[in-house]
Amino acid sequence: MMSKFRTESDSLGPVKIPLAAAWGSQTQRALENFPITGVSISHYPELITGLASVKKACALANRDLGALPAEKAAAIAGICDEIIGGRHHDQFVIDVMQGGAGTSTNMNVNEVIANLGLKMLGADFGAYGRLHPNDDVNRSQSTNDVYPTAIRLAVLSRITPLIEAMHGLTNSFGIKASEFQHITKVGRTQLQDAVPMPLGAEFRGYATTINEDADRLCDLSRLLTEVNLGGTAIGTGINAPAHFGEAAVAHLREITGEPLQLAPDLIEASSDLGAFVMFSSTLKRVGIKLSKICNDLRLMSSGPRAGIGEIILPAVQAGSSIMPGKVNPVIPEVVNQVCYQAIGNDLTVTMAAEAGQFQLNAMEPVIIHKVLETMGSLTSAMNVLRTRCVDGIVADEERCQFLLSNSLVQVTALAPVIGYEAATKLAKYAQANGLSLQSAALPALPEELAETALKHLQGRIPENA
Known part of the structure; x- marks a missing residue:
């Protein structure tokens, strides 16, 4: 053989x-x-x-x-x-x-x-x-200028699909914001009833927070256009002809279409990974925001009957092997997990960037692995969240109105009218007796204050319950 x-x-x-x-x-x-x-x-x-x-x-x-x-x-x-x-x-x-x-x-x-x-x-x-x-x-090259330059190009090539995914998700949240603007719901702080707010405003906030980080990632990606090509082993240019770096970077600009520039200090550029630290940190920030949004979506859709139930997420698959009819919020759940991965990857990048010694950082392989992994996962997760969840969200208007009518959140708006102490007394009386603010006003307050409160509340919360 x-x-x-x-x-x-x-x-x-x-x-x-x-x-x-x-x-x-x-x-x-x-x-x-x-x-x-x-x-x-x-x-x-x-x-x-x-x-x-x-x-x-x-x-x-x-x-x-x-x-x-x-x-x-x-x-x-x-x-x-x-x-x-x-x-x-x-x-x-x-x-x-x-x-x-x-x-x-x-x-x-x-x-x-x-x-x-x-x-x-x-x-x-x-x-x-x-x-x-x-x-x-x-x-005329070394791994120490070839590899750092190539990993920067790899990240730059993934920027566009990531930003497109962010803008797509932003647009979907914006559409829902307009669709839900007429619906008033209970706003919450620390998981407790706080003040009334439009459901649309909540979704508009999601759009804004994702969109602002798309701008930041674009800005930070420009830091990656500075390369150390031509510096060879440690930035001194040993074994490369004079002006090699300038010539190579000029050709690389033409090949890639990226606005690359030669670093002004090749020795510094050969060892510093600060651009990756900042970029990875912003990816983590995107993940943190995205995970918080998914937490909100899961809480708002909890139930369907024994939870908050203000919105209904699209049912994309059966939720249990034992509980018939159960449907889980699987899309926000998987996005949460992608975000946890992004947070962990950023810690890896941080530790790897810190681990450099003298004129080189030997930990670049794990840095590019984790940055590209995070970019790819976040891109896919946001596309899935948009197409398989956000685009199909439906508001339960009756449930929003029921919760609002039976809450005490309007008492905040009464405080400037009847005073903080009287408003507190009204809220406590209504809570203790299971009444709405309107029903509790007369027994809880002096007649004049009660009439002022009722006049102010009139038309704000229809008495549905």
Whole structure:
């Protein structure tokens, strides 16, 4: 039988690699060293596209500066175009969680581009004398400027669908706000009856709070357009020709369409992950707000008969294997869980950003894993919340009116009219005797104050009960 493996050698010795695999020895070692999450780097196609974009930009810059022959630059750029177009992503196989500050990811990309480039040039995999992963594909580069640049591109590419999901949810809440504006309900603080409010105003508040963070995420994403490409290992530009960073970033702007700029201090930019900390923190803020909204929706829809029951959520699936007819608020529940994940991921990003030492932070792999995970989950969750829940919410007007009529929330509006002490006395009497404010006014207050209170309350809360 023919061997299903080929052998390559590196500084640690020979390595067996599957015959059809386009990767090389360092990727194979990383496969064996990091069986951690089961999530490969190709799970995030934006990351692979970002890496290929960087490699193409660097090849073109090296060509322009006379550091790489045109034939090799063309082969590298051609394979990068195929990867950017969605091909060969199955060759990016290593676990997203890895030691080495992303070196294994960078080498996976270098080796795949080199071997596919060799095939394009009519050579065999592993014939690195013709096109080498380090000497050619990685020329004038280091993992320490390639990887940070690529992960920024990956996040930037996910901004648009995230913002679109936020705006879509904002719009749905806005539609419901208009639809429910004529309905007055009990407003609550600390789960206790507080003051009357329009149900529409409650939903308008949800729209506003999501929309304002969409603006903040757009603003913060601009921090990610500053890159350290050309700084190589620690920002000094060692092993790169003069003006390589400027040339590479110019090509990368053209390739990606992003307004990228070279960091003014490459040493600082090679170790600082502050932009990711701020961006992740805002993702957490979105998650916190979204979870609070889902808590409200679950409480307002609780019942259907023994809870608050002011709104009715769409019934999307049976709620119990034992209780017939039970329907649960499963969409807000799943969104809550996504939000908890976002909060936890932000703590991971925070700790990883803090863990850098001197001129490099080795924890970038977990940072990009968690930021992209959060962005993807929040995007999907908001789309599901919009289409499977918010768009189909119905208000129970009768229930809202019943709760309002039997509450004591109008007493707050009476305080400036009859005085705080008299209003308190009225509320306590009504609560103790199970009466509405109107019914309690005459027995609880002096006649003159009672008449003033009734006149003020007239028409505000119809006597339904």
